[in-house]
Amino acid sequence: MKFIIQRDQLIASVQDVMKAISSRTVIPILTGMKIEAKESGITLTGSDSDISIESFIPAEENGNVNVEQIEEGSIVLQAKYFPDIVRKLPEKTVEIEADENLKVTIRSGKAEFNLNGQDAEEYPQLPKLQTNDSFELPIDLLKSLIKQTVFAVSTMETRPILTGVNIKLENGNLVFTATDSHRLASREIPVSEAPGQLPTVVVPGKSLNELNKILDDTEETVEISVTNNQILFRTKNLNFLSRLLDGNYPETSRLIPEQSKTVLHVKTKELLSTIDRASLLAKEERNNVVRLSTRGNGLIEITSNSPEVGTVAEEITVPSISGEELKISFSSKYMIDALKAIEYEEVKVEFTGAMRPFIIRPANDDPILQLILPVRTY
Amino acid sequence: MVNWSDIAEIQPLASRIITNSIKKDRISHAYLLHGARGTGKEAIAELIAKNLFCENLAGVEPCNQCNACRRIASGNHPDVHWIEPEGQSIKIEQIRNLQKEFSYSGMESTRKVYVIKGAETLTVNAANRILKFLEEPSKQTTAIMLTENSQAILPTIRSRCQIIDLQPLNVIQFQQKLMENEVSESTARLMGALTNNLDEAIARSNDEWFATARKIVVQLIEMFADNPQDVYLFIHNHWVGHFKERNEQEEGLDLLLIAFKDVLYYHIGNETEMVFFSNQEQMLEKVALSFSQEELLGHLNAIMQAKRKLKQNVNPTLVMEQLTLQIQR
Numbered sequence: 001m002k003f004i005i006q007r008d009q010l011i012a013s014v015q016d017v018m019k020a021i022s023s024r025t026v027i028p029i030l031t032g033m034k035i036e037a038k039e040s041g042i043t044l045t046g047s048d049s050d051i052s053i054e055s056f057i058p059a060e061e062n063g064n065v066n067v068e069q070i071e072e073g074s075i076v077l078q079a080k081y082f083p084d085i086v087r088k089l090p091e092k093t094v095e096i097e098a099d100e101n102l103k104v105t106i107r108s109g110k111a112e113f114n115l116n117g118q119d120a121e122e123y124p125q126l127p128k129l130q131t132n133d134s135f136e137l138p139i140d141l142l143k144s145l146i147k148q149t150v151f152a153v154s155t156m157e158t159r160p161i162l163t164g165v166n167i168k169l170e171n172g173n174l175v176f177t178a179t180d181s182h183r184l185a186s187r188e189i190p191v192s193e194a195p196g197q198l199p200t201v202v203v204p205g206k207s208l209n210e211l212n213k214i215l216d217d218t219e220e221t222v223e224i225s226v227t228n229n230q231i232l233f234r235t236k237n238l239n240f241l242s243r244l245l246d247g248n249y250p251e252t253s254r255l256i257p258e259q260s261k262t263v264l265h266v267k268t269k270e271l272l273s274t275i276d277r278a279s280l281l282a283k284e285e286r287n288n289v290v291r292l293s294t295r296g297n298g299l300i301e302i303t304s305n306s307p308e309v310g311t312v313a314e315e316i317t318v319p320s321i322s323g324e325e326l327k328i329s330f331s332s333k334y335m336i337d338a339l340k341a342i343e344y345e346e347v348k349v350e351f352t353g354a355m356r357p358f359i360i361r362p363a364n365d366d367p368i369l370q371l372i373l374p375v376r377t378y
Numbered sequence: 379m380v381n382w383s384d385i386a387e388i389q390p391l392a393s394r395i396i397t398n399s400i401k402k403d404r405i406s407h408a409y410l411l412h413g414a415r416g417t418g419k420e421a422i423a424e425l426i427a428k429n430l431f432c433e434n435l436a437g438v439e440p441c442n443q444c445n446a447c448r449r450i451a452s453g454n455h456p457d458v459h460w461i462e463p464e465g466q467s468i469k470i471e472q473i474r475n476l477q478k479e480f481s482y483s484g485m486e487s488t489r490k491v492y493v494i495k496g497a498e499t500l501t502v503n504a505a506n507r508i509l510k511f512l513e514e515p516s517k518q519t520t521a522i523m524l525t526e527n528s529q530a531i532l533p534t535i536r537s538r539c540q541i542i543d544l545q546p547l548n549v550i551q552f553q554q555k556l557m558e559n560e561v562s563e564s565t566a567r568l569m570g571a572l573t574n575n576l577d578e579a580i581a582r583s584n585d586e587w588f589a590t591a592r593k594i595v596v597q598l599i600e601m602f603a604d605n606p607q608d609v610y611l612f613i614h615n616h617w618v619g620h621f622k623e624r625n626e627q628e629e630g631l632d633l634l635l636i637a638f639k640d641v642l643y644y645h646i647g648n649e650t651e652m653v654f655f656s657n658q659e660q661m662l663e664k665v666a667l668s669f670s671q672e673e674l675l676g677h678l679n680a681i682m683q684a685k686r687k688l689k690q691n692v693n694p695t696l697v698m699e700q701l702t703l704q705i706q707r
Contacts, residue, residue, distance in 0.1 A: 026459065026460075026475075027453070027454055027455075027456055028452075028453060028454060029452075029454040030456075049456055049479075049485055050482065121445055121448065121449075122448070122449055122452060122454045123454075124454075124455075124456040124485055124486060125445075125486055127486070157474070157477070157478060157481075160477075160478065160481030161481070163481075204482070229483040229484055229485070229486075229487075229488065230483070243482045243483050243484075243485065244482065244483040245481055245482060245483070246480075246481060246482060246483050246516055247481070247516075
């Protein structure tokens with residue numbers, strides 16, 4: 001294997017790929033980075049077995065030549081040293097050459113490194129995903145889908161399946177759902193030109209957080225495809241693969257109450273900052289409980305009290321309120337998370353009694369849904 | 379490269395049980411391989427894993443050529459997980475990571491294998507944590523536990539596995555192999571009693587440390603017979619200084635055990651089985667005279683107990699002191 005490559009291009013790619021590589025891995029080969037040279041360009045691969053990132057550097061792009069003198073082949077290099085070496089090389093181009101004894105030579109200007117590589121055959125084979133079962137989404141939309149749901153995944157390992165976000169495609173709608181069994185966040189968006197059916201999958205919340213970090217806020221689109229084991233997010237030169245969680249995701253649609261007894265319209269920001277203030281006196285060991293009570297005349301009151309510290313009460317005027325009077329206690333933390341995830345000015349909160357879950361949606365019926373279970377207080 | 383046909387030579391029964399279950403496609407969800415050191419536990423575990431992943435199986439034999447086989451052999455296969463004791467035991471954290479790993483789908487295939495080496499060192503917490511996991515495997519999961527002492531494993535774990543007992547290696551064959559490798563006959567006999575691993579035995583027979591260890595044990599026994607008052611001093615001057623590490627201490631006790639066993643054999647006229655004193659008749663006679671058979675049995679028991687205490691992290695110097703006091707009496 002041999003090629004000469006623009007250093008800047010290589011650095012950018014190496015940085016992307018390094019995000020997937022962890023030094024604490026049980027499989028020795030995964031401490032390395034795979035480099036594969038083909039006529040069309042160079043592919044770098046990094047993986048910690050949960051997620052894998054492939055970055056492709058095309059040999060030619062928009063008339064610029066990035067990679068020259070390509071001799072095909074592949075090698076695995078120690079990820080501990082390779083990125084630093086590349087970053088500190090003196091010249092604008094880097095020559096990388098591997099011989100059949102897995103010795104790698106990196107040349108740039110007068111600097112020359114000789115590294116011991118590993119056999120690329122030893123590297124895990126990433127699944128070849130077919131593209132006909134895929135669909136496209138704008139990157140910014142995907143990022144907001146992730147942001148609005150992933151915070152609600154469970155952090156407890158007792159039910160591993162809940163540490164992921166359930167992604168399903170139904171009747172041309174893409175639905176993201178996350179729950180930790182105390183709250184639930186879900187969002188639906190219509191997808192054009194979607195394939196008829198896509199297997200319903202559960203993607204680990206950790207992987208989605210990583211993906212969110214790696215994707216830039218651009219107008220471009222990302223292509224999503226799924227196999228039994230892995231899900232692939234493909235942008236122009238970057239492939240992000242994540243393993244899926246095994247198991248059946250609980251049926252969540254029945255949890256969402258269909259009727260409501262009390263409906264509240266409220267300015268998101270006002271409610272958010274009031275609850276934030278009230279939560280100052282809410283105790284963490286008691287679920288950060290705050291209490292909401294209706295006061296008639298378009299008033300609601302948010303109170304919190306912890307006997308050792310003191311109490312807080314604040315009234316908010318709300319644009320509209322209808323239905324029964326209500327007193328309900330809930331976790332301020334969950335409420336704050338949910339309100340932050342809804343990026344609309346006004347929200348509609350629907351209650352069905354003090355002991356039943358309530359839901360929060362944007363007032364204009366955009367299909368974002370946040371559901372929170374109340375806390376029982378005496 | 380090892381094949382089932384190679385395993386069949388040293389472990390005919392075990393290999394037949396496993397290959398038959400492979401042929402009938404009835405591989406158990408969990409195996410517990412139980413056998414002394416060098417009986418081929420790891421080789422069998424590796425073969426089972428290869429059987430499950432190999433791309434071109436020839437009957438029951440994996441090809442050892444394909445990508446999957448090669449990566450299993452080098453420990454790089456992403457769906458085969460090896461768990462080894464970290465220090466003295468397998469910690470709960472390791473099991474937690476394993477369970478997390480298994481809540482994910484497979485990396486390359488839908489099949490997964492995990493191998494737990496030294497399963498008797500699972501801490502109580504770790505063992506209890508793995509129980510449920512063993513009992514309700516997700517589809518296509520195979521667990522292989524390797525142990526030298528299946529009795530030290532929680533009975534609840536044992537009952538969830540198919541137990542395969544590996545027979546000890548044939549000592550005479552082993553000695554002959556050693557002698558082919560230019561090890562003297564007496565040393566070969568001793569090695570046969572100490573270990574089952576050929577490479578280890580050859581390395582040990584050329585080791586200076588081992589030669590000294592052997593000498594110290596002989597001196598100690600002689601001293602027990604001649605002037606027991608000085609034994610205590612001898613322990614501090616020679617024994618403690620030479621047997622420093624944990625495995626060295628265990629080996630010292632093993633040697634002592636074999637030596638006392640020889641004395642007992644001499645008493646009951648079972649001279650052919652002797653391994654330690656096989657060419658030191660005179661001294662043996664002298665020692666044998668100063669111990670009765672009952673005393674010897676008591677000493678053997680004391681040594682076994684000392685070994686157990688070492689395993690339970692009792693201070694090694696104290697263990698040796700107590701042992702010598704017991705034998706002196």
